[in-house]
Amino acid sequence: MTIARLASCLSIAALSAALPLSVAAQDTPSVAFVPQLIGIPYFNAMENGGNAAAEDLGMQFIYQGPVDANPLDQLQIVESLISRGVDAIAVSVLDASAIAPLVDSAASQDAILFTSDSDAADSGRPVYVAQATxxxxxxxxxxxxxxxxxxxxxxxxxxxxxxxxxxxxxxxxxxxxxxxxxxxxxxxxxxxxxxxxxxxxxxxxxxxxxxxxxxxxxxxxxxxxxxxxxxxxxxxxxxxxxxxxxxxxxxxxxxxxxxxxxxxWDPYQLGYLTVWAGKQLIDGAGFAAENEVPTFDAPVTFDAETGILLLGEPFVFTAENVDDFDF
The missing domain is CATH 3.40.50.2300 (Response regulator)
Known part of the structure; x- marks a missing residue:
């Protein structure tokens, strides 16, 4: 077993130890985000945005992902979160072909599995939180x-x-x-x-x-x-x-x-929007064509036909403007 694979297994084991046996037993609604891998600035920024949204919205936020971009490890983490009763789980999908059974598995255990950052359009997921088209x-x-x-x-x-x-x-x-x-x-x-x-x-x-x-x-x-x-x-x-x-x-x-x-785009805002979307799904509130999201300057659009909740337009970073951003 390679060091990376061993670390990935330990990461999954750490999730089992860190989470309570039944997250659902807690009063606070829970939203998880499973990135493609942990430890890079992009997904760190999504984690920070998710934490901020959870604090603003009164949610429990769980962030856990593989230490390398390994689809099997990601799926094992998702399965673990479902079994522990997390209310809503967002995934930045590594293998779109493997997500559909997990969407059904989550639903059978009163959980909601949706996608964020990377989609599985044919999986039956209720919403995809997209950074841009x-x-x-x-x-x-x-x-x-x-x-x-x-x-x-x-x-x-x-x-x-x-x-x-x-x-x-x-x-x-x-x-x-x-x-x-x-x-x-x-x-x-x-x-x-x-x-x-x-x-x-x-x-x-x-x-x-x-x-x-x-x-x-x-x-x-x-x-x-x-x-x-x-x-x-x-x-x-x-x-x-x-x-x-x-x-x-x-x-x-x-x-x-x-x-x-x-x-x-701004992954901090994407993380925030992901947790907000999870809360909407847990509450059964759904999405309007235009949605007012706390801390966002402009409405967030939703396409009911595709199930895409869209953060906004792409942004171009250059040497001249890069110091205006920190993520």
Whole structure:
């Protein structure tokens, strides 16, 4: 057993020890969020937002995830939360094909399983708390990148876990945008690094060596951003890095020039919205077309046809504005 796998098992065991035998027996309603992995700035910010929402709304918030982006470990954590009577459980899905049985299992035990940050659209989940539309994210990144590197560029992609539905959706819309608007752009097939920056660095180095005409590399998972940037810096070549990276993760690389920009949203607000959505589901309140959420400046929209509760539009971070943010 590898050290990472051992740590992941210990993480699951720690969950069993940390949670009461029956969360449902407590008076305070409980909402859990299971990220794709713990210990990275992006999901740390979601945890902080979830904690703030729980305090504001009178909820118990539980945050637990695998130590690496391992779908099996994530599913085991979800199963453990269901068995302990957590009222509502949100998951940033690693393997969309495996979620449907857990949605049914949760319902049979008077719990509600929904998705946040990464979806399983065909699972029967009641709501997906989305950071932005997949189309908006894919289109925005390609438009911004082509504006900087040209409409005849060769662009590599280094993603995270190969089964992550959100990452794959963004890549799909990148391809759609290139096909429709930028026929001169060559978008290479994605490489998958799992959840490690080290693997992302190696894959990026290999891309640079295999494609001397490479103009840019897109880091599709926040965990891959440092590896992509480090490989570009080490190469000494004029290659633009970008991706879906938190400001704290990308700050040094934006300022060094390894990254030209990044596209994301505020994961703190996404965590807050996730707990608020959990409370709405527990209370049976549902969602209106426009929803007033405490601390939010603008209404949050809900599409009843798709079941998507939408945080807002993507945001572009640059060297000029990155210091305005801390997550």
């Amino acid at each position: 997949d189309e908006g994210l894919g289109f925005k990144l390609i438009d911004e990148l082509v504006a900087r590197v040209g409409d005849d560029a060769t662009i590599g992609i280094v993603s995270g876990e190969a089964t992550a539905s959100n990452l794959n959706a963004w890549i799909g819309f990148m391809r759609d945008r290139v096909a429709a608007e930028y026929p001169g752009v060559t978008l290479l097939d994605p490489e998958f690094a799992g959840g490690t920056a080290e693997r992302a660095a190696q894959l990026s180095t290999d891309l640079i060596a295999a494609h001397p005409d490479l103009d840019a590399i897109i880091a599709v998972a926040s965990s891959t951003c440092p590896g992509v940037a480090q490989a570009i810096e080490t190469s000494g070549k004029e290659i633009m890095g970008t991706g879906y990276c938190s400001p704290n993760t990308a700050r040094a690389y934006l300022k060094s020039g390894a990254f030209g920009f990044t596209v994301l």
